[in-house]
Amino acid sequence: MPVTDEINLPLIDPSIKGQILDTGVIGFSFAPQIIFGYGCLNRVGFLSLFLKAKNVFIVTDLEIEKLGFPSKIQKYLEISGVKSTIFNEIEPNPNEETIIKGAERFKSTNSDTVIAIGGGSVIDAAKIIRLIAKQGGKPSDYNATKSTIMAIHEMLPPQISIPTTSGTGSEVSIVAMISSEHEKITILGYPLISTIALVDPQLTMSCPQKLTAMCGMDALTHAIEAFISLRVNPVADMFSLQAIALIYQNLKKAYLNGQDAIPKINMSLAATIAGMAFNQKSVGLVHACSHQLSAQCNLPHGLANAIMLPHVLRANKKVAAPKYAIMATSFGFDPFSSDEAGASEKFISEIEKLNKDIGISARLSECGVKESDIAVMVPNAINDIAAITNPLQPVTKEMVESIYKAAF
Numbered sequence: 001m002p003v004t005d006e007i008n009l010p011l012i013d014p015s016i017k018g019q020i021l022d023t024g025v026i027g028f029s030f031a032p033q034i035i036f037g038y039g040c041l042n043r044v045g046f047l048s049l050f051l052k053a054k055n056v057f058i059v060t061d062l063e064i065e066k067l068g069f070p071s072k073i074q075k076y077l078e079i080s081g082v083k084s085t086i087f088n089e090i091e092p093n094p095n096e097e098t099i100i101k102g103a104e105r106f107k108s109t110n111s112d113t114v115i116a117i118g119g120g121s122v123i124d125a126a127k128i129i130r131l132i133a134k135q136g137g138k139p140s141d142y143n144a145t146k147s148t149i150m151a152i153h154e155m156l157p158p159q160i161s162i163p164t165t166s167g168t169g170s171e172v173s174i175v176a177m178i179s180s181e182h183e184k185i186t187i188l189g190y191p192l193i194s195t196i197a198l199v200d201p202q203l204t205m206s207c208p209q210k211l212t213a214m215c216g217m218d219a220l221t222h223a224i225e226a227f228i229s230l231r232v233n234p235v236a237d238m239f240s241l242q243a244i245a246l247i248y249q250n251l252k253k254a255y256l257n258g259q260d261a262i263p264k265i266n267m268s269l270a271a272t273i274a275g276m277a278f279n280q281k282s283v284g285l286v287h288a289c290s291h292q293l294s295a296q297c298n299l300p301h302g303l304a305n306a307i308m309l310p311h312v313l314r315a316n317k318k319v320a321a322p323k324y325a326i327m328a329t330s331f332g333f334d335p336f337s338s339d340e341a342g343a344s345e346k347f348i349s350e351i352e353k354l355n356k357d358i359g360i361s362a363r364l365s366e367c368g369v370k371e372s373d374i375a376v377m378v379p380n381a382i383n384d385i386a387a388i389t390n391p392l393q394p395v396t397k398e399m400v401e402s403i404y405k406a407a408f
């Protein structure tokens, strides 16, 4: 292809082979600063001083507070001479009112920095609390799936994000999601990204077995959907492949023995680097479908992804099979032992086997989803921002309906 000074080519890969860059412009940004290590929570005081924090707003939920992590952070901050307030009111699928309350509290306590400690809901909620506290309005004003969105134009207060699960990758992403009346609000923008991601696998040692399984499958879905996304970014692809290998080797071990530190450390690393991959390339139809399952039927995000993943992969197979064969090598499969179609099917059935091994239900009907929910979810899934980068396009009503039915 001749290259001219006038570069006006699409940033998506029309061939879905995706391994060779056309001359489109891509961005590489793997911010924030990541501090990773078993026990590294004890750096939180030093890092707060580095951010010039004087008054920290600690965002968390009741479960995490019971584990004592927020009070531990307060002690580290105290040693560094930094004041703090705990806001423990984040619920599993946080709603607008909670965020607005958090933003008011952030301002009324004269806080200057946020520390989020918890799962993806807590970290996402904290990102939006900073936004509302600084720029005003309500979360739905910034919903990226609506055409009249308010842009994020302010520099937000610094945020240290500390995940207590290995899954969402929220600590390294520019995206935040909350719920509003059976609908998900998605907010995205570079100002939302954490200033520092403090990833301490020790905090995941107390993560319940079921949550380890669901979050691990969320991370695997991030890595896979980023890899087959229509966006081109070979650097992000390296992260995807490494995350897929780490999850395949460690998730079952982390599930079977929650006290074994090595699989937990590897899962922490995998979740963070899978987050770095999807932050560059976005996700796809698994997430577009699972967001509706959480909003409509209250399914945990990781569980919804785990159930939908094999079905969406089968639907996408006709365009993405070459990439499945590459990902199968991250599972350790010999690339020369079967053709592309065989490797693809083996890849998908191995994911189904992994789901089974870690106690994840195979069907939506086993998780309280009703057949009548499908009609409500289909249009929302088609309009979900994650559907834009799904490799198989266009995303039609028939396609989404048949995927939900296959998973039902």
Ligand SMILES: [Fe+2]
Binding pocket: 168, 218, 222, 287, 301, 305
């Ligand atoms: Fe996810």
